Amino acid sequence: MRKYITIAKDPSIKVSSHVTEVMSPSVIYLPIHETDDLLITKRKVYKGDSLFTNGENPYFSPISGFIEKIVKRENGFGEVETYLQIKNDFQENDYYRGVENTTMMITTDIKKKIKDFFGKSQASLKSSESLILNTIEDEPYVANTSFLLKFYGREIILMLDAIATTYKIPSIQIVLKETDRDSIESLEEILNIYPNITTTILKDYYLLGKSEFLKSFLNLKENQMIFSPDELIRSYYEIFKLRKIDFLYVTFTGDAISNPQVFKVKVGTPIKDILGEVKFLVSEYDLITNGLLMGSICDENLIIDSSIRVIYAMKKNKWKESPCISCGKCNEVCPMNCNPYRSVQTKGKYKSEKCISCGLCTYVCPSHLFIENYTKGR
Amino acid sequence: MKKKYLTYPRNSKKFYSVLVFFFLLFFSYGIYKNGLVYFFNKEVQISSIYPFFLFFFIGIVESFGYAFLRKEKKDFRVLLRGMCLALLVPPSTPIGLFVVCSLFYFLILFLSSLFLPKISTMNLYKIFLILGMFLMNIPLCNVIESYNSYLYGTLDVFFGRGLGGFGTTSIFLLILCYFYLSTDYYYKKEMPIYALSSYAILFFLFFLSTPSSFFLKDFFNPSIFFLSIFFLPQNEVSPVSKKGQVIYSVGVGCLSFLFIHFLGWLEGAFLAFGIVNLLYAVGSVLLIRHFSTKETLYKS
Numbered sequence: 208m209r210k211y212i213t214i215a216k217d218p219s220i221k222v223s224s225h226v227t228e229v230m231s232p233s234v235i236y237l238p239i240h241e242t243d244d245l246l247i248t249k250r251k252v253y254k255g256d257s258l259f260t261n262g263e264n265p266y267f268s269p270i271s272g273f274i275e276k277i278v279k280r281e282n283g284f285g286e287v288e289t290y291l292q293i294k295n296d297f298q299e300n301d302y303y304r305g306v307e308n309t310t311m312m313i314t315t316d317i318k319k320k321i322k323d324f325f326g327k328s329q330a331s332l333k334s335s336e337s338l339i340l341n342t343i344e345d346e347p348y349v350a351n352t353s354f355l356l357k358f359y360g361r362e363i364i365l366m367l368d369a370i371a372t373t374y375k376i377p378s379i380q381i382v383l384k385e386t387d388r389d390s391i392e393s394l395e396e397i398l399n400i401y402p403n404i405t406t407t408i409l410k411d412y413y414l415l416g417k418s419e420f421l422k423s424f425l426n427l428k429e430n431q432m433i434f435s436p437d438e439l440i441r442s443y444y445e446i447f448k449l450r451k452i453d454f455l456y457v458t459f460t461g462d463a464i465s466n467p468q469v470f471k472v473k474v475g476t477p478i479k480d481i482l483g484e485v486k487f488l489v490s491e492y493d494l495i496t497n498g499l500l501m502g503s504i505c506d507e508n509l510i511i512d513s514s515i516r517v518i519y520a521m522k523k524n525k526w527k528e529s530p531c532i533s534c535g536k537c538n539e540v541c542p543m544n545c546n547p548y549r550s551v552q553t554k555g556k557y558k559s560e561k562c563i564s565c566g567l568c569t570y571v572c573p574s575h576l577f578i579e580n581y582t583k584g585r
Numbered sequence: 586m587k588k589k590y591l592t593y594p595r596n597s598k599k600f601y602s603v604l605v606f607f608f609l610l611f612f613s614y615g616i617y618k619n620g621l622v623y624f625f626n627k628e629v630q631i632s633s634i635y636p637f638f639l640f641f642f643i644g645i646v647e648s649f650g651y652a653f654l655r656k657e658k659k660d661f662r663v664l665l666r667g668m669c670l671a672l673l674v675p676p677s678t679p680i681g682l683f684v685v686c687s688l689f690y691f692l693i694l695f696l697s698s699l700f701l702p703k704i705s706t707m708n709l710y711k712i713f714l715i716l717g718m719f720l721m722n723i724p725l726c727n728v729i730e731s732y733n734s735y736l737y738g739t740l741d742v743f744f745g746r747g748l749g750g751f752g753t754t755s756i757f758l759l760i761l762c763y764f765y766l767s768t769d770y771y772y773k774k775e776m777p778i779y780a781l782s783s784y785a786i787l788f789f790l791f792f793l794s795t796p797s798s799f800f801l802k803d804f805f806n807p808s809i810f811f812l813s814i815f816f817l818p819q820n821e822v823s824p825v826s827k828k829g830q831v832i833y834s835v836g837v838g839c840l841s842f843l844f845i846h847f848l849g850w851l852e853g854a855f856l857a858f859g860i861v862n863l864l865y866a867v868g869s870v871l872l873i874r875h876f877s878t879k880e881t882l883y884k885s
């Protein structure tokens with residue numbers, strides 16, 4: 208039986224209490240590669256214009272403005288990357304030019320759009336007995352989902368219901384964690400009119416935010432469809448509002464700042480644009496993206512892309528590594544059974560391919576060893 | 586690049602400070618049962634308790650001295666190490682023997698860190714103390730106890746009448762301390778249970794089959810209780826895997842029964858643990874060497 212663990216809260220790190228909109232960056236940067244196909248020939252771009260594609264994922268402009276140039280600049284992780292630089296004209300001119308679906312009804316047309324949108328998951332959806340919305344944020348202190356449910360809860364639930372109606376799935380289950388009081392309250396009101404939706408409140412165990420762990424925790428089938436609120440709001444925009452979503456939420460918190468907040472930003476915004484809104488308590492700090500257990504250290508050159516969910520500003524690390532005391536806790540908590548203890552003992556000669564960099568081994572290590580360096584043989 | 590920013594909440598300072606309190610309880614009990622009680626009965630002079638204070642003082646000074654030389658962090662653990670050196674001393678140990686054995690302990694502590702990191706040096710220290718006493722022909726308990734041991738009942742033994750370190754004979758206090766230790770996330774709390782239950786099973790199976798020689802007080806051997814609670818689960822010297830822990834503990838429990846009740850070595854548990862621990866320490870060095878010779882990738 209897998210051992211689940213709750214990450215203890217550090218009282219010096221606060222949870223974000225409000226949203227700050229930084230929706231008018233003067234310049235945005237979108238990562239482009241030599242092999243990407245440019246889809247646009249003119250300099251002037253509208254919000255929602257397809258700019259380039261890497262074969263699978265087309266990039267859309269989140270602002271209206273002018274393509275300035277292709278630049279090489281640091282990506283925030285000490286590497287140089289190529290970006291398409293777009294200057295904002297602050298007009299918010301829309302590619303869609305007023306086209307908007309105003310209906311909230313699940314019409315035949317909407318059903319067709321849903322089938323097109325979820326084409327790849329068709330088989331799983333058809334065989335599903337229920338749909339699951341996983342609202343659990345694994346990282347402590349991240350409030351993106353709470354705010355998404357607070358401001359867009361109705362849209363997210365509508366989308367979920369529309370998928371269930373389209374594929375004739377009888378029941379919907381929303382999974383919440385017991386410590387996320389805000390999300391529980393936001394949904395309580397909305398769910399009154401949906402008798403087919405039930406909520407399941409789980410303990411605050413780390414990693415239940417990941418579908419594969421939630422499946423094994425709830426004993427679900429391998430092909431069970433699990434949606435995240437982000438996925439649903441994106442599909443809602445495309446299917447009901449006929450446009451690409453042009454914002455994302457990013458939590459900014461940490462023990463080095465006094466005013467944690469969630470930022471509503473455009474993709475491609477340089478992190479420098481939001482640093483001005485943050486009050487730092489110390490001059491020496493580390494910036495970390497996407498989690499204190501799973502994330503990486505970045506710098507002020509970071510560009511916010513859709514993979515960034517949280518940025519922490521943390522006082523410089525206070526723990527010193529000491530020799531392993533063979534307590535075995537790293538092995539006990541490892542969800543992938545990687546045997547991190549053996550990696551430490553052999554100084555990284557024994558590596559594990561299965562390691563998912565969840566950081567649990569490092570979290571429990573009383574010797575403060577950064578164990579992932581050993582499991583990955585770095 | 587990545588670093589550690591969150592850690593499992595564990596207030597080790599508070600934890601070890603309570604442990605210091607327990608060790609002081611052991612010490613006080615040792616003073617009481619080996620000195621004060623006889624002093625009040627006018628059987629000995631008050632000066633008979635002075636050596637115990639000296640053991641404590643020397644043990645702690647040596648421990649901090651070693652920490653200073655090896656640039657170790659001078660925390661509660663260093664203090665506990667010094668206290669443990671003193672508590673393990675049989676009541677009639679000459680000061681000279683204690684000093685020699687404790688210095689020897691620090692020498693093997695240093696050498697083990699170089700060659701056999703998983704050897705229990707504190708256990709070796711105890712074995713050398715017993716050996717020294719044996720060679721000098723000094724009883725392992727206080728003189729009055731050695732004359733009266735046949736008078737003690739099960740409860741007397743349970744509360745501390747018996748042979749062992751001057752402060753480590755009260756099984757009642759040891760069990761209390763075990764409950765406290767088990768609240769620590771990093772304490773391998775199942776290991777004492779495995780060892781003591783295998784010891785108990787053998788004891789009851791054997792002596793219930795020969796009821797004439799069954800005395801419950803024989804079950805309460807302080808050395809197996811002390812060793813199972815303090816030495817056996819020590820992280821540095823015990824296996825990491827659950828299976829390994831079971832084999833290791835059961836091995837110690839069974840061998841201890843053999844030494845204590847078959848061969849009649851009342852302090853035999855330390856030897857039993859010494860043997861199992863040595864096998865494990867050598868085995869783990871060989872295993873680490875095996876896995877360190879070439880890069881291996883564990884695939885799913």
Ligand code: SF4
Pocket residue numbers: 540541542543544545546547561562563564565566567568569578579582
């Ligand atoms: S980081 Fe890797 S080795 Fe460590 S617990 Fe997670 S999966 Fe296991």
Ligand code: SF4
Pocket residue numbers: 530531532533534535536537538547548551568571572573574575576578
């Ligand atoms: S958690 Fe740390 S100290 Fe404990 S066995 Fe693993 S590496 Fe060693």
